[in-house]
Amino acid sequence: MSVLGLGIDASTQSLTLLVLDxxxxxxxxxxxxxxxxxxxxxxxxxxxxPNQDERIGEAPPLLWIEALDLALRKLSANVDLSLVRAxxxxxxxxxxxxxxxxxxxxxxxxxxxxxxxxxLRSALARxxxxxxxxxxxxxxxxxxxxxxxxxxxxxxxxxxxxxxRFTGPQIRWFAKNExxxxxxxxxxxxxxxxLTGVLAGRLAPLxxxxxxxxxxxxxxxxxWSSTAIEATVADLERRLPDLEPPAHCAGSLSPYFCERxxxxxxxxxxxxxxxxxxxxxxxxxxxxxxxxxSLGTSDTxxxxxxxxxxxxxxxxxxxxxxxxxxxxxxxxxxxxxxxxRDRFGLDWAGFDETxxxxxxxxxxxxxxxxxxxxxxxxxxxxxxxxxxxxxxxDAGTYCRALLEGQAMAIERHLxxxxxxxxxxxxxxxxxxxxxxxxVADVLDCPVxxxxxxxxxxxxxxxxxxxxxxxxxxxxxxxxxxxxxTAPRINPxxxxxxxxxxxxxxxxxxxxxxxxxxxxxxx
Ligand code: XUL
Numbered sequence: 001m002s003v004l005g006l007g008i009d010a011s012t013q014s015l016t017l018l019v020l021d022x023x024x025x026x027x028x029x030x031x032x033x034x035x036x037x038x039x040x041x042x043x044x045x046x047x048x049x050p051n052q053d054e055r056i057g058e059a060p061p062l063l064w065i066e067a068l069d070l071a072l073r074k075l076s077a078n079v080d081l082s083l084v085r086a087x088x089x090x091x092x093x094x095x096x097x098x099x100x101x102x103x104x105x106x107x108x109x110x111x112x113x114x115x116x117x118x119x120l121r122s123a124l125a126r127x128x129x130x131x132x133x134x135x136x137x138x139x140x141x142x143x144x145x146x147x148x149x150x151x152x153x154x155x156x157x158x159x160x161x162x163x164x165r166f167t168g169p170q171i172r173w174f175a176k177n178e179x180x181x182x183x184x185x186x187x188x189x190x191x192x193x194x195l196t197g198v199l200a201g202r203l204a205p206l207x208x209x210x211x212x213x214x215x216x217x218x219x220x221x222x223x224w225s226s227t228a229i230e231a232t233v234a235d236l237e238r239r240l241p242d243l244e245p246p247a248h249c250a251g252s253l254s255p256y257f258c259e260r261x262x263x264x265x266x267x268x269x270x271x272x273x274x275x276x277x278x279x280x281x282x283x284x285x286x287x288x289x290x291x292x293x294s295l296g297t298s299d300t301x302x303x304x305x306x307x308x309x310x311x312x313x314x315x316x317x318x319x320x321x322x323x324x325x326x327x328x329x330x331x332x333x334x335x336x337x338x339x340x341r342d343r344f345g346l347d348w349a350g351f352d353e354t355x356x357x358x359x360x361x362x363x364x365x366x367x368x369x370x371x372x373x374x375x376x377x378x379x380x381x382x383x384x385x386x387x388x389x390x391x392x393x394d395a396g397t398y399c400r401a402l403l404e405g406q407a408m409a410i411e412r413h414l415x416x417x418x419x420x421x422x423x424x425x426x427x428x429x430x431x432x433x434x435x436x437x438x439v440a441d442v443l444d445c446p447v448x449x450x451x452x453x454x455x456x457x458x459x460x461x462x463x464x465x466x467x468x469x470x471x472x473x474x475x476x477x478x479x480x481x482x483x484x485t486a487p488r489i490n491p492x493x494x495x496x497x498x499x500x501x502x503x504x505x506x507x508x509x510x511x512x513x514x515x516x517x518x519x520x521x522x
Pocket of ligand 1: 011012091092093094132165213275276315
C-alpha cells in the first residue's frame with residue numbers, strides 16, 4: 001500500500017499542496033489555490049490587502065485557512081487522502097499571526113461541519129498578518145539595533161542584522177502602535193507555525209529555521225534570546241511559541257481534517273519550516289558545501305554548512321537537515337539581465353550567443369551590476385558602476401561583463417562561508433547556459449541545473465515523510481525525489497577570473513566608500 005506525504009507550500013500569492021509517494025518518489029497529485037483569482041472575496045492583490053501606504057504588506061490569515069480547505073477539497077478529487085501518512089507546511093518566512101487567549105481551545109475543538117476559517121475568527125487578536133513584504137519598521141529596527149550594540153552584534157546574536165520584514169521589529173511596531181490589541185495577544189505565531197497549529201489542533205512550536213527569521217532567537221543556541229526580547233518588547237517571551245529543532249513532530253492531525261477530507265486519524269504533523277529552508281531540501285541540499293542558486297527577479301543563494309559565520313547583508317537560518325543555512329538575496333538578478341538584454345535589442349537566445357562569443361574576462365573590463373539599489377551590499381545610490389574605459393556600447397562586453405559582475409558579487413559575498421562543492425540552480429535564469437557557465441567558472445564550482453518549480457512544496461512533503469519512514473528509507477527517498485538528469489556544468493575558465501575577482505573587489509569597496517560619502521553629504 002502506498003505511503004503518501006503531503007507538503008503544503010503557503011506562499012505569498014498562493015497555497016499549493018503536493019502529494020509525494022514514498023515508494024515511487026514521484027509527485028502523484030498537486031492542487032493550488034491562487035488567492036486573488038480563486039478566493040476573490042478577500043480582495044487581495046498579489047495575495048496582500050491593497051494599501052495606500054506602500055510600505056505595508058499584510059494579508060488576512062483566515063484567507064490561508066480558507067485556501068487550505070479549498071485546496072484539500074480539490075486534491076481529494078485526484079488522490080485517496082486516506083493514504084496520506086504525514087503532512088508538513090513550508091511557510092513564507094517572517095510573517096506573524098497574533099492570537100488571543102481563546103486560540104488554544106478553539107484549535108482543539110474545531111467542528112468539521114463548519115469551515116475552520118469561520119471558527120478561528122474569534123481566536124485572532126489582529127485580523128491581519130504583516131508579511132515579509134512589509135517595510136514599515138525602519139524606526140523599530142534602529143531602536144532594537146541600538147539596544148543590541150549595532151548591526152554586527154545583532155547579526156552575531158540572532159543570525160541577521162535588524163531587517164524591516166523580520167518578526168521582532170514587526171512585533172515592536174504592533175505593540176507600540178496598537179497597544180490594546182497587543183494586550184489581547186497571548187500567542188504570536190509565524191505563518192509556518194500558525195498553519196501547523198491548525199493542522200495539529202493546538203498551538204504549534206516553531207522550528208529553529210523559521211525562528212531565525214525573527215531577530216529574536218539566539219541562533220547558536222536554538223533558544224529565544226532574552227537580550228533580543230528585552231530590546232524588542234517587554235513581556236514578549238510568554239507570547240512566543242516553544243522552539244524545537246526541525247526534526248520535531250508537532251503531533252497528529254486534528255479530527256477536523258480527518259472527518260472533513262478523509263485524511264486518516266493518526267496522520268503525523270511535522271513541525272512547519274520556512275519556505276527557503278524547505279526549498280533547499282526540495283532541491284536536494286543535505287550536505288555542507290552544497291548551495292542553491294535561485295535565479296529569479298532577484299538572485300538568491302542559500303548555502304548549507306556547519307558553524308557558518310553571520311554573513312554581512314545576509315541571514316543565517318537553520319535547514320531542515322539541522323545544518324546552518326546562509327541566505328543572501330541580490331536584488332539585481334534577472335531585473336538587471338533583462339535591462340541589458342533590452343538595451344541591445346536581444347532575445348534570450350541572442351543574449352546567450354553574444355556572451356558565449358565574447359572571451360571570458362572581457363579583457364579586464366568589468367562592472368558592478370547595481371542597476372537598482374542593491375541589497376547585498378546595501379547600496380544607497382543607483383546605476384551600474386563600470387571599470388575605467390569600459391566600452392559601454394559593445395554588446396558582447398556588456399552582456400558578458402554583466403554576468404561576470406553578478407557571479408563575482410556572489411563569489412565575493414559567499415567567500416567567508418568557505419568552499420562550495422556544488423551549486424544547484426533553479427528559476428528562469430537556470431535556462432541560460434551562458435549564465436551557468438560563467439557562475440561555474442567564477443565560483444570554480446560545478447553547477448547543476450535543477451528543474452523543481454515546486455521546490456518548497458517538495459521540501460515540505462519530504463519534511464512530512466521523515467516522521468513515518470526510517471532514516472535510511474527517508475534518505476533514499478530524498479535522493480530520488482530530488483535527483484537531476486540535466487548535464488552538470490563544470491568550471492572551464494576558473495583561472496581567468498583570479499585577477500579579475502580582485503579588481504572587482506577593489507572597485508566595489510571604492511564605489512561603496514564614495515557612495516556612502518555622497519549619502520552622508522546629501
Ligand atoms: C526571506 C524572505 C522571503 C520569503 C518569501 O528572508 O523574506 O524569501 O521567505 O516567501
